[in-house]
Amino acid sequence: MSGAHVEPLLRGVSRSKMPKPPRRWQTFALLTIFVGYVAATVWSWTFIDMTLTTIFGGFSDLWNLISYMLPPNFDNLPTVIEATIETIWMALIGTFVSVLLSIPLAFLAARNTTPNPVVFAIGRAIITLARAIPTLVLAAVFTLALGIGPLAGILALALHSIGMIGKLFTEAVENTEEYSREAVLSTGGGKWKTVLATIVPQVTPAFIGTALYRLDINLRESAVLGFVGAGGVGFVIQTELRGLDYQRAISAVSVIFVVITIIEIVSTRLRASIIGDSLAKPGRITERSKKREAKDQRMIIDAVTTRQLTPPMTYERKLRATMGITFLVLLVTAIATIEMPVISAFGLLDDVWRSILRLFPPDFETAGADLWRGIAETLAIGFIATTLGLLISLPLGILSARNIMAKKFVYSTTRLFMLGLRGLPELVV
DSSP states (O other): OHHHHHHHHTTTTTTGSSSSOOHHHHHHHHHHHHHHHHHHHHHHHHTTTTTHHHHHHHHHHHHHHHHHHOSSSGHHHHHHHHHHHHHHHHHHHHHHHHHHHHHHHHHSSSSTTTTTTHHHHHHHHHHHHHOOOOOHHHHHHHHHHHHHSSSHHHHHHHHHHHHHHHHHHHHHHSSSSSSHHHHHTTTTOOOHHIIIIHHHHHHHHHHHHHHHHHHHHHHHHHHHHGGGGGOOOHHHHHHHTTTOHHHHHHHHHHHHHHHHHHHHHHHHHHHHHHHTTTGGGGOOOHHHHHHHHHHHHHHHHHHHHHSSSOOOOOOHHHHHHHHHHHHHHHHHHHHHSSOOOHHHHHHHHHHHHHHHHTOOSSOOOSSHHHHHHHHHHHHHHHHOOOOOOHHHHHHHHHTTTTEEEEEEEEHHHHHHHHHHHHSSSSSTT
């Protein structure tokens, strides 16, 4: 029925008496969260005496500091490169260990694969606890017990990463399609055999994508763990800053910035290939890429028509295989070359345990009111930083979207700018 036919029927009917669409609880919840967030941001702004002058008035001092740092002094380049390689090895090993620990933990903490509610609660508690303890705190504890070196940083990265990787792995397991699992179970397959046959193939791309994403994060975090003596290029940066040698410090920052940027570009490309994110792949379509895509299509068609049992080696499969072998070689090299006394570290487990016990029971009286004010300031900083980041990210996100911006120069420049921001470790900034 068209609007012209409905309108006469509604004449004489008060709009106030017309039925209103039902209010869903999700809408009410979102509105409540939005209002609460705005109120918390306003409170945070007033609590720490934030003003626009505070934000924009410090640019002159910032420029003076940058002028002290420039030009970079690369006299210590061999030391910086050696420390940067150690930083990369720390990130690789830490991410690898956290993935190994998170895979079984995710299946135990997922609702559709957990053996019983007790195991489910324990798994979720471990993931939450790992996410709640900052990496720098873990690194400080391990450095106190194990001494200065990369092993403390690796353990800190591995344990803290379980919080994020375990959570995302668990969500991937819970979001798997259930029909194939039920079909295998109906044929008499065991529970864990069914998991291997149906769930594991579905979650493997998500697992690899999450691991690569966490590798990017761990590389940035490992760059600053040296500030607490946990090895890596952060230790070099801290040493130069303590000596007020800003030009050497900025040289170390520039090297790790370039390394982080390159690894993130490679990781993003590989992650796009694995999860099938076409928007993350290079946007320029050349004659070479067209020929390559046409060749891959012919290979796929031939494989289907000839009923091959194995998929053809397309360009994307070759890329994934090459990257996988490269990461494996780098991991083996990292384990073989980094100064990490794993065997002797087992003898220091008692020291680690004693270092942890020294933290308990927590003392809330010595700091007194300053402790609670510090917690409130931390929350306020978090709300304001998130809000400012959101306000800046919205226009940047629009300018960097290839399906919105027609000019390649605009979205390419914006993406390069955002990539540069991600390449700077937070603590260094």
